[in-house]
Amino acid sequence: GENVEQHPSTLSVQEGDSAVIKCTYSDSASNYFPWYKQELGKGPQLIIDIRSNVGEKKDQRIAVTLNKTAKHFSLHITETQPEDSAVYFCAATYADGLTFGKGTHLIIQP
């Protein structure tokens, strides 16, 4: 089955700086890669996703890149704000259920 590795487990950045979270996956058949943001006591919220036929996707301050050859994908958040503080999860699938990474706790320092 699919295995998703996510790094780092904790990331602390100064407000206004950029944050990058990286994930690798094992199954070359995976073709859909979403990112979720989870705040304490809430369910995961989809923030951006990318499909295997695209190398990069951007939505305002967030962007995702995908390298199919290396089987890794990354989340980039620019101009970080206090409300970006949360746990971020990457995931991968080719069908049925998502396989998630273990999460990155993003801390925005004022």
Place this chain on the structure above:
Amino acid sequence: GAGVSQTPSNKVTEKGKYVELRCDPISGHTALYWYRQSLGQGPEFLIYFQGTGAADDSGLPNDRFFAVRPEGSVSTLKIQRTERGDSAVYLCASSLSGGEFVYEQYFGPGTRLTVT
């Protein structure tokens, strides 16, 4: 519009008891998923429904876990003879469809199950 809803939000039960967790998906979403999230971990896939049928139940940990979706909308996750290791947040997600083209999955707030 209304998102995915789950009830109850919290459930405390004693070891050995039976529990039911309910999920109400987004209207019009034919695919429904159950996940389990332990503390400090990412969600773990349990089961996927396409319409009324369980298309993939490979994530269910053992035969104490069962889920139904009799009318293709609301789903119930049932856990028999609960054990302390079943304590976790149970998440439900829904999407427009499933299968070869993967649609976005939207999650509910989860049910926190505590087995004492």
